[in-house]
Amino acid sequence: MSAQARRVAVVGDCPLLSSGVAHLVDGADGLAFAFAARSADEAAGVLRRGDIVLVDLQLSPVCLAEVVGRLAADGGSVLVLCSARDHHAVSTLRAGARGCVSRHADVGELLAAIRLVADGRSYVSAELAVRPDTEPSCHVTDRERQILELVAHGETDHAIAVRLGISEHTVHSHLDRLRDKIGSRRRADLTRFALTHDLIPAVSWTG
Numbered sequence: 001m002s003a004q005a006r007r008v009a010v011v012g013d014c015p016l017l018s019s020g021v022a023h024l025v026d027g028a029d030g031l032a033f034a035f036a037a038r039s040a041d042e043a044a045g046v047l048r049r050g051d052i053v054l055v056d057l058q059l060s061p062v063c064l065a066e067v068v069g070r071l072a073a074d075g076g077s078v079l080v081l082c083s084a085r086d087h088h089a090v091s092t093l094r095a096g097a098r099g100c101v102s103r104h105a106d107v108g109e110l111l112a113a114i115r116l117v118a119d120g121r122s123y124v125s126a127e128l129a130v131r132p133d134t135e136p137s138c139h140v141t142d143r144e145r146q147i148l149e150l151v152a153h154g155e156t157d158h159a160i161a162v163r164l165g166i167s168e169h170t171v172h173s174h175l176d177r178l179r180d181k182i183g184s185r186r187r188a189d190l191t192r193f194a195l196t197h198d199l200i201p202a203v204s205w206t207g
Helices: 014-025 042-043 061-073 089-095 107-118 142-152 159-164 168-180 189-197
Strands: 006-012 031-037 051-055 077-082 099-102
Touching: 006 014, 006 042, 014 031, 014 107, 031 042, 031 107, 042 061, 051 061, 051 107, 061 077, 061 089, 077 089, 077 107, 089 099, 089 189, 099 107, 142 159, 142 168, 142 189, 159 168, 168 189
Parallel strands: 006 031, 006 051, 051 077, 077 099
Antiparallel strands: none
């Protein structure tokens, strides 16, 4: 395994999926398959901080969210496989997942999602675009929505300022207000908040 390669693991209850992901990842530049586990308990002993963890477990939303939360707390960058009818996207994103990929995704989309998460960004398949049951508990301005969308696409504060024609200081002020509103300083949490409250389009990939 190259020292620069990002480790990808699978936590799932389908050995065939684990085998397929192992084959896919080991054939991709910059990625290396790390391990397969059937539960968070089994993964705990081998998971390293920064591992991308693809989760595919047939569990209730509450139980799946608990697994995601544990893997994220242990340092994993979690990507969940789910379908639109499962209604798992919102609960898993809130639990700490970096993204959700449709079980109908093709190989290209799955690899793109893994690479985005490896780069510290978020990804949600278009068919899983989140439609929350309630409005966000705080008001978000149009300018804040614009900034949230650019943050979700991995733009730096400087790049956001250039794109919107405002000063970097103004960008910092908007981000500080957003962080105060959601109660977190992390950029990943800003993206998660925006996606789970349908404030921005599902983060797309370009093949």
